[in-house]
Amino acid sequence: MICGYSIILLSFLLFLIGIAIFISKKSFIMMLVGAEFSLNAINLLFVFFSKVKGNLDGQIFVIFTLTVAAVEVAVGISIAVLLYKKHKIESRDDLKELKG
Amino acid sequence: MLETIVFLVLALIITGGGFYILFSKEPVYSVFSLVVSLLAMAGIFALIGAPFLAALQIIIYAGAGVVMIVMAVMFYKNERNSLLKLKKGWFGAILLVVFLLNLLAIDLSFGKMKLSGGQTSTKELSLEFFKNYIYPFELISILILVGVVGVLILAKRKEEE
Numbered sequence: 001m002i003c004g005y006s007i008i009l010l011s012f013l014l015f016l017i018g019i020a021i022f023i024s025k026k027s028f029i030m031m032l033v034g035a036e037f038s039l040n041a042i043n044l045l046f047v048f049f050s051k052v053k054g055n056l057d058g059q060i061f062v063i064f065t066l067t068v069a070a071v072e073v074a075v076g077i078s079i080a081v082l083l084y085k086k087h088k089i090e091s092r093d094d095l096k097e098l099k100g
Numbered sequence: 101m102l103e104t105i106v107f108l109v110l111a112l113i114i115t116g117g118g119f120y121i122l123f124s125k126e127p128v129y130s131v132f133s134l135v136v137s138l139l140a141m142a143g144i145f146a147l148i149g150a151p152f153l154a155a156l157q158i159i160i161y162a163g164a165g166v167v168m169i170v171m172a173v174m175f176y177k178n179e180r181n182s183l184l185k186l187k188k189g190w191f192g193a194i195l196l197v198v199f200l201l202n203l204l205a206i207d208l209s210f211g212k213m214k215l216s217g218g219q220t221s222t223k224e225l226s227l228e229f230f231k232n233y234i235y236p237f238e239l240i241s242i243l244i245l246v247g248v249v250g251v252l253i254l255a256k257r258k259e260e261e
Binding site for chain 1: 107111114115118119121122127130131134137138141144145148149150152153156157160161164165168169171172173175176199202220224225228229233236240243244246247248250251254255
């Protein structure tokens with residue numbers, strides 16, 4: 001059987017990779033990819049602890065997280081595409097001013 | 101032992117995909133690397149006994165979400181930017197090997213926290229879902245509706261102006 005600590009460590013590393021992608025990429029799309037990656041790592045942790053505890057709450061919460069991630073990607077990408085089409089803002093370095 | 105080997109291979113694929121996203125400059129390659137990572141994560145879900153969530157992972161994340169991201173990447177002009185510059189991939193490879201050896205060592209030495217055996221069936225999951233979580237289910241449906249309406253409003257306003 002797979003031991004638990006390796007899954008926890010794997011989830012930790014994947015979450016750190018997602019945060020690093022979110023920080024180091026400049027375009028909005030790749031930042032969203034990093035957020036997806038982090039959410040996925042947390043999903044792994046939820047499923048694992050659900051299997052360890054023997055109840056189903058973690059797996060149900062994973063379904064909620066999947067839904068929220070899908071909605072987040074849809075809204076975020078539409079906002080990013082609109083920013084690019086209307087204001088030619090592509091990376092987050094272009095967003096230096098708060099004026100609209 | 102076979103499960104450990106499969107788990108290590110899947111962990112290698114996931115972390116390799118993550119490092120490729122981190123160090124790559126091509127957005128499209130990064131997104132397809134994300135697909136590989138998500139599929140391997142679905143494999144881990146199936147391995148630790150949650151096959152329904154593995155199917156959901158493949159359908160929603162690797163199917164719908166990544167298709168949306170690829171469509172959005174096609175709107176952008178192809179600018180290759182990443183803050184992390186890595187001339188050679190050796191650093192990432194060494195980090196990966198060290199991490200996997202670490203995983204293997206922990207796996208062999210501790211092994212206290214055992215998974216409860218057996219697969220979670222879809223029937224079990226749906227019974228729990230509709231018995232105890234019916235109000236969060238409705239709320240999450242409303243969240244999807246709000247997301248769809250929001251995206252439609254954003255897309256419509258672009259056409260009017």
